[in-house]
Amino acid sequence: MDINWIEKGGVTSPSGWLAGASYAGIKTYGDEPRYDLGLLYSESACSVAGIFTRNAVCGAPVTLDRERVRSGVAQALIVNSGCSNVAMGERGLRDASRMTQLAGQKLNLPEQRVLVASTGVIGRPLPMKKIEAALPEITPSREGGLLFSRAIITTDTVIKSHALQVSTGDKVYIVGGTAKGAGMVHPDMATVFCFLTTDAPVSPVWLNRVLREVGDVSFNMIDVDMDTSTSDTMLAFANGSRGGTPIDDRHPASDALRKAFELISIELARDLARDGEGARTLIEVTVQNAVNLEQARKAARTIVSSPLVKTMVTGRDPNLGRVLAALGRSGAVIDIARTTVWIGQHCAFKQGIPTSLSLDTISRAMDAPEVKLRLDLGVGSAEATAWGCDLTEGYIHINAHYST
Amino acid sequence: MDINWIEKGGVTSPSGWLAGASYAGIKTYGDEPRYDLGLLYSESACSVAGIFTRNAVCGAPVTLDRERVRSGVAQALIVNSGCSNVAMGERGLRDASRMTQLAGQKLNLPEQRVLVASTGVIGRPLPMKKIEAALPEITPSREGGLLFSRAIITTDTVIKSHALQVSTGDKVYIVGGTAKGAGMVHPDMATVFCFLTTDAPVSPVWLNRVLREVGDVSFNMIDVDMDTSTSDTMLAFANGSRGGTPIDDRHPASDALRKAFELISIELARDLARDGEGARTLIEVTVQNAVNLEQARKAARTIVSSPLVKTMVTGRDPNLGRVLAALGRSGAVIDIARTTVWIGQHCAFKQGIPTSLSLDTISRAMDAPEVKLRLDLGVGSAEATAWGCDLTEGYIHINAHYST
Numbered sequence: 001m002d003i004n005w006i007e008k009g010g011v012t013s014p015s016g017w018l019a020g021a022s023y024a025g026i027k028t029y030g031d032e033p034r035y036d037l038g039l040l041y042s043e044s045a046c047s048v049a050g051i052f053t054r055n056a057v058c059g060a061p062v063t064l065d066r067e068r069v070r071s072g073v074a075q076a077l078i079v080n081s082g083c084s085n086v087a088m089g090e091r092g093l094r095d096a097s098r099m100t101q102l103a104g105q106k107l108n109l110p111e112q113r114v115l116v117a118s119t120g121v122i123g124r125p126l127p128m129k130k131i132e133a134a135l136p137e138i139t140p141s142r143e144g145g146l147l148f149s150r151a152i153i154t155t156d157t158v159i160k161s162h163a164l165q166v167s168t169g170d171k172v173y174i175v176g177g178t179a180k181g182a183g184m185v186h187p188d189m190a191t192v193f194c195f196l197t198t199d200a201p202v203s204p205v206w207l208n209r210v211l212r213e214v215g216d217v218s219f220n221m222i223d224v225d226m227d228t229s230t231s232d233t234m235l236a237f238a239n240g241s242r243g244g245t246p247i248d249d250r251h252p253a254s255d256a257l258r259k260a261f262e263l264i265s266i267e268l269a270r271d272l273a274r275d276g277e278g279a280r281t282l283i284e285v286t287v288q289n290a291v292n293l294e295q296a297r298k299a300a301r302t303i304v305s306s307p308l309v310k311t312m313v314t315g316r317d318p319n320l321g322r323v324l325a326a327l328g329r330s331g332a333v334i335d336i337a338r339t340t341v342w343i344g345q346h347c348a349f350k351q352g353i354p355t356s357l358s359l360d361t362i363s364r365a366m367d368a369p370e371v372k373l374r375l376d377l378g379v380g381s382a383e384a385t386a387w388g389c390d391l392t393e394g395y396i397h398i399n400a401h402y403s404t
Numbered sequence: 405m406d407i408n409w410i411e412k413g414g415v416t417s418p419s420g421w422l423a424g425a426s427y428a429g430i431k432t433y434g435d436e437p438r439y440d441l442g443l444l445y446s447e448s449a450c451s452v453a454g455i456f457t458r459n460a461v462c463g464a465p466v467t468l469d470r471e472r473v474r475s476g477v478a479q480a481l482i483v484n485s486g487c488s489n490v491a492m493g494e495r496g497l498r499d500a501s502r503m504t505q506l507a508g509q510k511l512n513l514p515e516q517r518v519l520v521a522s523t524g525v526i527g528r529p530l531p532m533k534k535i536e537a538a539l540p541e542i543t544p545s546r547e548g549g550l551l552f553s554r555a556i557i558t559t560d561t562v563i564k565s566h567a568l569q570v571s572t573g574d575k576v577y578i579v580g581g582t583a584k585g586a587g588m589v590h591p592d593m594a595t596v597f598c599f600l601t602t603d604a605p606v607s608p609v610w611l612n613r614v615l616r617e618v619g620d621v622s623f624n625m626i627d628v629d630m631d632t633s634t635s636d637t638m639l640a641f642a643n644g645s646r647g648g649t650p651i652d653d654r655h656p657a658s659d660a661l662r663k664a665f666e667l668i669s670i671e672l673a674r675d676l677a678r679d680g681e682g683a684r685t686l687i688e689v690t691v692q693n694a695v696n697l698e699q700a701r702k703a704a705r706t707i708v709s710s711p712l713v714k715t716m717v718t719g720r721d722p723n724l725g726r727v728l729a730a731l732g733r734s735g736a737v738i739d740i741a742r743t744t745v746w747i748g749q750h751c752a753f754k755q756g757i758p759t760s761l762s763l764d765t766i767s768r769a770m771d772a773p774e775v776k777l778r779l780d781l782g783v784g785s786a787e788a789t790a791w792g793c794d795l796t797e798g799y800i801h802i803n804a805h806y807s808t
Binding site for chain 2: 054055056057058084086087088089091121122123124183225227228229230306307308311312314315317319320321322324325326327328329330332333334336337349352353354391392393395396397399400
């Protein structure tokens with residue numbers, strides 16, 4: 001198999017996919033309008049799979065999508081940013097349904113084939129008139145993928161968009177994806193938003209399994225601020241427009257395609273962590289030789305989520321005790337006498353005791369846009385990696401003044 | 405029963421208790437030395453009970469104390485700040501034991517009667533020579549209680565010390581207490597440090613039960629930064645020096661004395677939350693009518709720990725959705741249509757939908773040194789309260805530059 005990144009790729013890189021965006025005036029920057037309404041559309045019906053937030057308070061769009069993806073078929077997605085349509089009671093459900101109805105009318109699709117996602121402030125009504133007025137301004141196109149990516153972001157400073165070309169046997173498939181999320185990021189099933197598209201012919205069953213596996217090693221392994229969003233939504237669409245025999249688990253292209261989904265999801269997840277609210281540094285934590293996979297994941301994610309580990313990276317301060325304290329409260333089985341910790345290339349703690357390495361040496365090695373921590377627990381063979389970001393004054397500035 | 409606060413009270417307010425502190429040079433502020441070695445001593449043997457961190461990485465002093473409190477008897481406590489003696493392997497255990505030996509020699513007690521607690525940077529050796537040199541400088545006295553409180557603090561900006569007088573029948577007992585902790589505060593069994601003393605005649609069994617009950621409604625309900633410390637230690641000592649018949653559960657003074665322990669512990673826990681690193685505001689979250697006590701506690705503590713709820717208070721920004729999102733991920737059973745939320749005296753969300761109250765009104769009500777959130781879940785009858793603090797730039801400044 002052969003897998004290659006496509007330059008400036010995104011959700012419309014696979015064939016048969018169109019997208020676009022317009023300004024509804026829900027999300028503004030001062031007086032300046034921002035793209036805040038997006039439409040993603042496949043020329044033919046798709047297999048679809050979705051994973052959603054486990055937060056008991058969830059948005060009306062999540063409730064609606066969760067029901068609709070059960071059919072395994074969809075063809076379009078309408079998205080807005082600036083208002084999440086969460087905690088709005090019956091009105092919220094009516095508004096979410098109305099959004100899919102409007103998109104269906106525009107695209108000449110039954111509303112049951114349309115999914116919806118909303119992100120932004122919680123507990124405010126969706127301005128439906130603005131959405132109705134802005135929707136006709138969208139003209140979905142092959143070039144509209146990056147516009148769509150711009151329409152879904154909120155406090156993100158950059159768009160997140162990637163695509164991969166998968167060559168397998170005599171076929172070439174493309175997988176594209178986009179994601180958003182900079183705060184309230186501690187996904188439990190999926191991130192705030194991640195949308196994946198492909199032109200490969202896969203069944204909803206295959207897509208479901210792969211999306212769950214891929215979600216667990218990508219979006220379920222990142223953190224910005226330990227707050228799980230009420231709108232987490234990860235959707236994968238496959239329209240099969242490249243043709244070929246349907247791909248199931250035994251198909252020779254299955255592994256390559258699964259790998260492409262995984263690579264894009266991890267890349268998008270890393271993009272989100274790197275662009276966390278106020279972040280200046282990407283933190284990567286790898287835990288090796290844990291008792292089992294669940295414990296390896298829990299340990300990696302607990303460490304990467306710790307405010308004290310985050311601020312240690314902010315200050316380039318190799319305060320190793322904080323890493324050990326976070327490991328200790330993670331719930332993973334540990335034996336401190338077998339525990340070894342690397343910061344970057346430097347072994348700072350070896351089998352239970354600090355090494356003689358100078359703090360200055362480690363501190364200098366931490367002065368990079370990406371800081372890697374590696375822990376060898378020495379009690380098993382499971383490994384997991386998690387991503388997060390440092391905690392800076394910028395996070396406080398953004399979040400002390402977000403809704404009003 | 406009659407319970408009254410004692411002005412400037414502390415651990416030496418109960419009779420038969422002496423304390424003191426000196427400078428060992430472990431904790432400095434620039435070049436200025438700070439009290440960093442403390443000694444607490446009872447003139448007679450005490451019943452003792454302790455609860456400790458559940459962090460799997462724990463300090464050598466925790467390991468030693470956990471073993472020694474099993475006997476139910478102790479008479480002295482030696483404490484240092486500036487170095488926590490955590491993650492130092494065999495050497496850590498030898499140093500912790502040596503501290504109790506030195507204190508025992510000074511006080512003419514077997515070392516088994518002495519407990520030890522250390523707080524500060526993790527993964528550095530204790531400077532034993534400095535401790536040996538500074539210990540003779542301590543002269544325990546009745547007046548030394550507040551000096552002892554100063555010796556145990558690290559990034560705390562104020563000492564935490566209280567005492568209550570309990571009059572019950574013809575007897576008068578005093579309960580005193582002190583605590584420390586400003587960062588790495590998310591106690592799981594106890595806070596960083598809380599030491600309680602009394603002159604009442606209680607058994608180790610009574611003390612154990614009461615300490616656990618009281619810990620659950622005080623230190624186990626606060627949070628500064630979600631990071632559980634490796635050194636959490638809560639100890640209660642009762643020397644019985646006021647005489648009277650031994651107090652057990654059926655004794656008429658049992659309830660009053662238990663209440664005094666609870667009041668002091670809650671007050672100390674609130675002191676800690678109010679003085680959290682960088683904090684300007686105490687946050688109190690009460691969850692009412694939850695399905696059971698465990699869920700009420702989990703919900704209150706999840707909300708008070710949320711970085712987004714904290715920064716909403718920092719900015720006096722009534723961004724209610726963040727409170728609902730934290731409630732939703734807490735694991736408590738909720739029915740959003742029965743959920744009502746008050747910010748201060750203002751009902752901001754009533755049975756599933758936002759009220760029409762203006763955000764300006766709520767924002768003004770939040771402009772106080774203490775912000776109270778109250779949630780009625782409407783699905784049961786259990787209630788719990790948790791305390792935390794806002795998250796400010798000050799937290800980042802303190803923690804980006806702590807160890808080096």
